[in-house]
Amino acid sequence: MNQWTYREEPSDVLIVGAGPTGLVLACDLARRGVRALVVERAPELFPGSRGKGVQPRTLEVFDDLGVVGEVLRWGGPAPVGMTWQDGARAGEYRMFEDIGPTEDAPYTGPWLLPQWRTQRILLDRLRELGGDVVFGAELTGLTQNTEFVTATLIPAGGGSPVAVRAGYAVAADGGRSTVRRLLGVKMTGERVDPAPLLVADVVIPTLDRDNWHIFPPAPGGTGFASLCPLPHTREFQFIARSAASGAEVTAEGVRALVAESTHIPAGEVTEVLWASDFTVNAALADRFRDGRVFLAGDAAHIHSPAGGQGLNTSVQDAYNLGWKLAAVLRDGAPEALLDTYEEERLPNAAAMLGLSTRIHRGEEQRGAATRQLGLGQRGSSLSREIRTGLAEGALTAGDRAPDGRREGLRLFDLYRGPHFTLLAVDTPLPERLPELPGLRTVRTGAYEAYGRGLYLVRPDGYIAWAGPGGDGPEASADDLRAWVSRVLLG
Template sequence: MTDVLIVGAGPTGLTLACDLARRGIAVRIVDRSPEHPRTSRSKGPNPRSLEVLEDLGVIGAVLGSSAAPPVMRKYRDGEPVADTDPYAGSSPAPDAPYDRGRLIAQWRLEEILRDRLAEHGAAVETGTEVVGLTDDGTSVAVAFADGSRTEARYVVGCDGAHSRVRKLLGVPFDGETDEEQVMVCGDVEINPGGLDRDVWHQWFDTDGAVMLCPIPGTRSGWWFQSGPERDVGGRPLAPTEEGFRRLFARHTRLPAAHLTGAALLSTYRVNVRMADRYRVGRVLLAGDAAHVHAIAGGLGMNTGIQDSFNLGWKLAQVVRGRAGSELLDTYEEERLPVAAWTLDITSERLRATLEAITKPGGGLDSAVTPSMSGLDRGYRWSSLARPGGGDGLRSGDRAPDAPCHDAVTGEPTRLFQIFAGPHITVLGFGAGTGPALRAAASAHGDAVRTCLVHGPGDPAAGTADAGPHALHDRQGLARAAYGVRGDGVVVVRPDNHVGLIAEADDERSVREYLAALDGAREPDRVEWAGMVDGTRKG
């Protein structure tokens, strides 16, 4: 029996599989498609998803296969009227290393994640369709279309908007489909001399629109989006290569022959729907299986990736017996409100974009807002977010990055390098947190990585006594990012969200919070800043 069966091998399922596999969980991932798709439809990860991909160890491959979003060039009546860079003036910050997303074909991102999964000893099983689920309370029996069966301790449906898993569970997918807002999409080849590949071209005319964005890693490949051709009754026609050529020629005023090929043709209708629950017993939902929304802002794939990053560590802790199954309830508690917000913001941005393109110079940049980065999405309402916090930052918020130096070697490093990996992180700001850090490490072993953060004027910084994980916060940027005054402890969850911010002498809160995440464990005769072997001194 496998620990976790993942149904669906898109970015959501692959992110979850990689996260579980690196935690030592026996994972099986299946997909009904007979072969790995070559779809390029999703344009790429936003800044928060880039942070997730960095933690998974694939950021180098992603950056090497992707490109920064190009300038958007808007046309009216075939003539350029405006060039807009939605990210003009922005740059990486000490607490956020990615100030914009990256463009990458979805098939390439999936390939990178499959390669990473293979390094953990797992692979996608294609042509494997789930047709039945039976949850007996201790495991889930799964039936496949070929007549075979298997058992898993947990099943996660990452199988898209038409999720078979969701339908088998009988979970409603309430919402609406706008039959008026229709778009045709595909990957096209365009004569290399026909268009400048350094810009995202957007033609908006009174009788329709065509948008062409260069696909990174190709010489002449483009993402094609357009309003559909319609019949005499006004009904949208199915997309065809010849239809794409006609739309291309009509709006770009370039010869139709410049568009030399089209593939992966599809019709997109605005769907705004959400599952009313993400867990039914031992079966859970993630990504488009749980929520779909307007494409404005490009949050679809990103919301799924972030669902998986939230779920992976929780599922692993429950499977390993380090937490009760109630920890899985916090997945829905935290991610369902994010999905509801996503449905609202993408619908609002779609309305704003449709209004903007009626005016010369308006374009898809109207969909780009700071919230689309994903960096401001946190879980302050969560039962895992303990009261308290510093100046600005609160429990439940995304844990910020900060440049630091190794306290022993002096080499530059970052907080994200301390966070990276399948562990809980306990940061101690100030020497007074030493006892709490030692007790946490003793009680929880490899499940916890402790790190003492020395301030700019701390004389201990740079000495061998600093310990295996000690940083010198030379500029005070780490302390500023976390808003910690005096000596304080910050517990960072495995999904890099702040769980607890406490005073250095608040040993009870630190101990109890770590027990909630990793089970109650006794330290091996190490003080909890005032306690020895669980008994208060004096």
């Protein structure tokens, strides 16, 4: 692909960064017919396993994007933990709650998949949808006005700067985001751990792959290490506290740290495929939108790796933003719809940031919250509930729309795609429907996970509007049409 293919014609959206965030957003926009230019400073996809835990809610996103089959094929469940003491096995234990699939929540987790594999799967999907990534393109400048964004890119290896124009831009360029720096958006946070962490992908043929091997610190010590077998590879992900910070990470240094923090001699580490060290911080951008530019993923929030929340929260940033950009660019939705990205995602990111920090410090255990199925948008301006007298715990507007099978239909199959869905549960569909582009309607019998009523399901799988069912649903349908016209159509 010619790396400057898009320079003659403005794109709808410029995405800076081809990590999981940028690739999910690009896939979502491509299937909606939105022209996105994805640029990545590196010459190729990220090579390491760093964000390896895919939570159930993210698996639902991948289902909708058409990649869950490959994710399940190349991933695997978390193995049973094995604690070691003084070179001897001290006992097995479950690293995570053993939660099985249910009708309304078909995916369990975390599902382990090296980050490099996740990105390859997403890039393949993007190319199937007609998109691609421009590698070796470094962003050095960014300006905007009320109509468009102009970015300055420099080709890898030198060359003349190239200016590209887009209707909007999205910073998906990581924790050290160039876009965020150019915008002057600050991050507020704290250092979670005084010691830096080293993470590496290593090959150790003498170590069994049946367990996630945990090496607690010696009495009075601060060291900690783990070796997690990565599914369908020869590799382990090695994580350990490291005394050195800022120095170049070398293969010999990784081997020495393995020997120091485990019983495994350095010589048994036959390969070091990738390694990096980092300071464990928790930080949140002061805002997620600056005019026509949006921050997503690590550019907006930086997590401790504990609890596996970083990549998953990032994916869901992109999933939230994609349909809203398309609605404004393609369907005539009001520009104000884009304000709801920050309204919804900033508090969710803050909640997940706090969770991962507490888990890192041992103040909270991994549990239901880490699966992210309970996250919702009840307080959003895009959520309207007109039913009254609901039982405690009832599904309501702003909640995730559950899966289920009724009368030969799977709800997630019906929701999949770029459309809104109007679901009538144990009630007739209204005769007059809201004029949402591509609206899909479904009527099904009684289903306890929902309860009787009408539900407008957003393209990202959350319930936007909910109203009572009955023999004559036209009264609530009038409210639905008025709300859609005001909020989603403008």
